[in-house]
Amino acid sequence: MKYDLGLYSGVVKEKIEQLNSERIIERIWEKDFTVWGNEPTEISNRLGWLDCSEVTKESFAEIKSFVDDVRKEGFTDALLMGMGGSSLAPEVFRLTFEVKKDYLDLHVLDSTHPEAISEFEKKLHPGKTLYIVSTKSGGTVETMSFMKYFFNTVSKKLGKEKVSKHFIAITDPGSGLEEIAKKLKFRKIFLNDPDIGGRFSALSLFGIVPAALVGVDIEKLFDELLNMENESKLIAVEKNSSAVLGIILGSLANATVDKVTIITSPKIQHLGGWLEQLIAESTGKNGKGILPVDLEPSASVNSYGKDRIFVYLKIEGDNEFDDRINKLKKAGFPTIEFSMNNIYQLGAEFFRWEFAISVAGHLIGIQPFDQPNVESAKIIARTMVKEFQENGKLPELKNEMSQQSISSFLSTTKSGQNYMAIQAYIKPDKKSWQQLQSLRLKILEKYKVATTLGYGPRYLHSTGQLHKGDSGNGFFIQFISEIQNDLPIPDEAGSNRSSISFGTLIKAQALGDRQVLIDNKRKVLTINLGKDIIESVSKIVV
Known part of the structure; x- marks a missing residue:
């Protein structure tokens, strides 16, 4: 692990000294819940990892x-x-x-x-x-x-x-x-x-x-894991790369550098999807949070705001994105770099990041093991499903698709502060992904704000907590579509009775999350893409 933090080097050094004096490493391994809060609830019974x-x-x-x-x-x-x-x-x-x-x-x-x-x-x-x-x-x-x-x-x-x-x-x-x-x-x-x-x-x-x-080979995977575990037990914080990573993430987030942009070698690019949930759901609460930015299309350094830190995970010998990282360093952005010898070090990386986020949570002042806002969207979705079962319909949703509304919505974003999250309640596939990625790039280049993309309801179990629990800097574009071939959900396994369909469920989930975002004073724009999703997205001009 190596890092270049520029202006933030001093504060990270201070925090390393602080956490040494607090015995942070020993206390985590002792499963001391007071590292994160005054009560053991949802901490003491969440440290089995x-x-x-x-x-x-x-x-x-x-x-x-x-x-x-x-x-x-x-x-x-x-x-x-x-x-x-x-x-x-x-x-x-x-x-x-x-x-x-x-x-x-x-x-x-x-x-x-x-x-x-x-x-x-x-x-x-x-x-x-x-x-x-x-x-x-x-x-x-x-x-x-x-x-x-x-x-x-x-x-x-x-x-x-x-x-x-x-x-x-x-x-x-x-x-x-x-x-x-x-x-x-x-x-x-x-x-x-x-x-x-x-x-x-x-x-x-x-x-x-x-x-x-x-x-x-799970034996080999765990052999590599053991090396990282042993390093994470080093009580001298400065020698413990997992702890140092957590200190960097937490310290910079406290300084409003809270958009962690993940860049990886192609072979391990899917690790970002796992990191996205770990970081967002662990830290995004109580008006605080670190936004993970995964698989964002590459843009010029001028497209990034001062709220960015870049994390580069590479496989040894794969130098595909080295030049990009060097340009970001020269432009003054904080960077962290990791090199994996082989893909069997993946388990070690899982553990490194779990430990790091636990340390970051301590510095940010949140407890990383609960998800207080996740249940709220589920409750409203369940209410809507119950309403459907009783009345045969869900609430109607006004389509806000117009060039004027999209431009007006995005025009109030501020580079270095806000982020834009695409929430796509559509079928996940390569074509829709590519089209939505193109939209991300347009928004990034024009408004210079961090962008994320998640399919619903998948993202509800990943970044959804942060969307509702952070400081409120997100702008949310929610895409829905017309369901063409619906499927019934059996009331019970083995039963032919069905009181709701998957099409109704996904619509209720979209409506529920939208309502909770609005209740939390988030900015939401909902667009019905109709039946031809690809064409509809391609026509959006930001």
């Missing part, structure tokens, strides 16, 4: 035996149904390591858009697919809706007597999912350490079971 290397290793033999069994039985694919911490690390493992020969190809479903669900249903052969239902709480509405839908469709195609052996669960002990999985006779139930929060669970069963299914 510190023991992940030991606890998860105890399940290695069980995991390997399970993976061997499903491979021998001819399973070729796995569909992981989960949100946030249950889906992001598995996605990083799959897209970084790819799939080892004769192991299972892992697909991640975290969109309630009916066309996304239908695509997986058409693409995957149920007789060769393992369905992974992954949720810590055991009651995540999206995950349980996916489970009920696919349990029914697989049951119809394979027969009721065969369906159960195609389903497994990863959850906490005593959760609603554990009970349902037992009732439905799931093939396997993995019970995770309940003292690990969702976004800190990458190295627990939530991340490692899917990693093993695609052929990651």
Whole structure:
């Protein structure tokens, strides 16, 4: 790790001395909740990630035996149904390591858009697919809706007597999912350490079971992890790179340099999606927060405001973005650089950042293990769903799509202070991503504000907490579309009754988040892209 902080070097040096005097490293490893707050609630029972290397290793033999069994039985694919911490690390493992020969190809479903669900249903052969239902709480509405839908469709195609052996669960002990999985006779139930929060669970069963299914050598992954763990125990803060990273992020955020722009080697670019949740959901609360800016299109140095810090993660020997970082340094932007020898150091990076964000939380003055604003959008969405079930309709949403309204909305942004978040409640695919990325670049170049892009409802379990919990510098453009081929959500697995569809659910989620943003005095513009999403986005002139 190396860093160039310019004007901020002095304050970081001061904070290193301060945290040495506070015994911060020892206290974190002692699981001292007073590092982050006066009460142990949602702190003391969320520090299990510190023991992940030991606890998860105890399940290695069980995991390997399970993976061997499903491979021998001819399973070729796995569909992981989960949100946030249950889906992001598995996605990083799959897209970084790819799939080892004769192991299972892992697909991640975290969109309630009916066309996304239908695509997986058409693409995957149920007789060769393992369905992974992954949720810590055991009651995540999206995950349980996916489970009920696919349990029914697989049951119809394979027969009721065969369906159960195609389903497994990863959850906490005593959760609603554990009970349902037992009732439905799931093939396997993995019970995770309940003292690990969702976004800190990458190295627990939530991340490692899917990693093993695609052929990651989990022993090797944890050997690399152990090196980082040992370094993170160094009590001299200046020698502890994880702690120093946290001090830099926290100190600069306190100085309003709070837009952490992530640049990575292409091979590890998907790590940014996991970092996005860890940073945003951990720090974005109580009017404070660090905004992670992931996969932002490259622009000239003149397009960036004074609120930026750039983090560069590269694979040894891949110098693709070295020139870009050097230009940013010369322009005076603070930078942090990491070099990984190989992709098996990914587990070590997961741990480094978990530790760093815990330190940053201490400096910012927040506790990083809760998510107080996430539930608010869920409550309103549930209210709207109930209203739909009673009245047969959701509230109407005025479409604010006009050139004048978009330009007027964006014209009040201030470079160096505000950010613009695109919230896309549309089917995630390559074409829509490219079009929305082009829109990000236009906004970045014209208004010189940080931009983020998230598909709904995925982002609700990632950056959604920060959107509602930070200081209120965000501008939110919410895209919705016309659902063309809707799908019913079964009331129960095995039942043909349905009182709501996925199309209704995703609309309720968009409406719910919009309402909570407005209630929190956030600036929101909602645009209905209609049926031709690509064409509609291409016509937007900022």
